[in-house]
Amino acid sequence: MQGENVIILDVRTPEETAQGKIDEAVEINWFDATSAAQIKALDKDKTYLVYCKSGGRSGKCVRMMSDAGFENLYNLDGGYQAWAKAKQ
DSSP states (O other): OOSTTEEEEEOSOHHHHTTOOOTTOEEOOTTSTTHHHHHHTSOTTSEEEEEOSSSHHHHHHHHHHHHTTOOSEEEOTTHHHHHHHHHO
């Protein structure tokens, strides 16, 4: 999760991220009307670790990013819920 070319991408809503998030994560609300444009504008040369609450939205986001030409993509299995549980 660390490295200068690694971006952690949180695609949850602001209400969800207010309850906690992974440090240094870039927030783009998947449900926002401009989310697709925001995501497609990201640097395709970076590695993206994408997560949401449980993995559904982030899975869709990873597929969309792949279709847009992004190559280094990872979906956090189980989403933020699994990550937070593992950190306890």
